[in-house]
Amino acid sequence: MFMLSTFLTVALKGADVPTIAEETLDATLRFERVDKHFANGTTALTGLELSIAPGEFVAVVGPSGCGKSTLLRLASGLDTASGGTVHAPADSVGYVFQDPTLLPWRTVLANVELPAELTGAPKAERRERALDALRLVGLEGFEKQLPGQLSGGMRMRVSLARALMARPSLFLLDEPFGALDELTRLRMQEELQRIYAETGFAALFITHSVTEAVFLAGRVVVMSARPGRITASFDVPFPHPRPAELRYDPEFGRIAGEVSAALRGGFQ
């Protein structure tokens, strides 16, 4: 049955379809020749092709202002494409913003519960799911605190827990650790990577940092400066969960070097 439909798709679409048929059917998130122009005349993305398989962790690196964040806004439906199509799951999308964006008047628990509260989930159920999510990010015992009483790293954990509440099949992360200090940042990468290994969502992770991208992702994609296009793609073959020491592995260094070189090429 599955084979047949694959065959049909290939036969119907013919040879001019650049994407592979299996990938087309399987993808959790897929951008097809996506353009994005803004009202002020700037072109953020042009002819962008990107496909993310279920359970795949893709990191996007690129210079500032190359339209990386636009990618996430399109994937989540916060913004619509000017051309092309974006195939994304209608719900069960988790979005982690650059800042924790917690509501300062709500406790940690109430913040994590918010998405479920807005979609009208029963109180007992959302309480249980929120406690689960907080356990997953290591914040047990902090339920009653207000965000203002937490450190930056802990606030980002709450933000992760809130996104995990949706039990996302797709996780969108917009430079979530960019504002954290180096030590906290490394620890958060390890945490996210552990959560990924435990829950197995598909992820699109935007970052400035090459080592962060290589450490987390199964595939690292390099974007060029405006207008944003994908210029290179690198597979990172290390299995998850990955130990922290992986960052000092020679093979890790080689891949990071290649990504860096491709990123530098994008500036010219």
Place this chain on the structure above:
Amino acid sequence: MSADITVTARTEEPVPATGVTRAAPSARARRRRVRPAALLTPLGSLGAAIGVWYAASYLLLSPDRRFLVPPPQQVLTVSFLDWTHLQPMLQALWLTAQVALVGLLIASVLGVTAAVLMSRARWLERSLYPYAVVLQTVPILAIVPLIGLWFGFGFTSRVVVCVLIALFPMIANTLFGIQSVDRAHHDLFTLQRASRWARLRKLELPAALPSVFTGLRTSSGLSVIGAIVGDMFFKQGEPGIGTLLDVYRSRLQSEDLFAAIILASLFGVAVFAVFTLVARLAVGSWHASADRP
């Protein structure tokens, strides 16, 4: 006990919950603790002010003109310590307080409602806000005769003056609060396809609360002024403190005049302090603005 401390020291982020709860009240205590110096300076300036008062009474004025600035002890003995003088003042102050509070309540409800409406649609804001500004700039004394004609010369008109004078800060601050909501917070609600009502109730109004309280503090002070002005012009029924001020002036009862001014001022300060406290209780745990007087 010592084991506890080693655990706290060794654990990096996240620290145990106890560590944070211990830290939180200390921040609050720091806010509440009153340093002696902080009390001494205003007391010192009060002393200086009384000194200037004495100097004005005894050095500046000849005995036959001393009624212009009666010395402090005379105000104390003639007015404050004489129940037959003090009692009508307190009664009048109570009435003025009622006018001010009713006016403030109406101005708050109207102001917040108007601001919420204006925040719903750009065209509503553009068509209503200019009139709110006009309301602020029209000299209240200019429309006093009109208010008298429409609402009579008693309690209702006094309240109307309060509302007119206290409305604008409520509208302006609430609107500012609602419009200053973080864009990322709006995105968060959009992602969950939140209804406009849920967005208003769970995001915009709570986020605007610190601004609303800022407006409330400003309006409470204005409302007291409005009530006293109202007293002076709308004298039907029981007298308010503003009515008495006018009576004392016309009868040259300067000790009573001074006492009534002091009472009215203390009342204004008390109202401001109460709303500062209310703001701190309501939003102080998560917003720093309530800390500043």
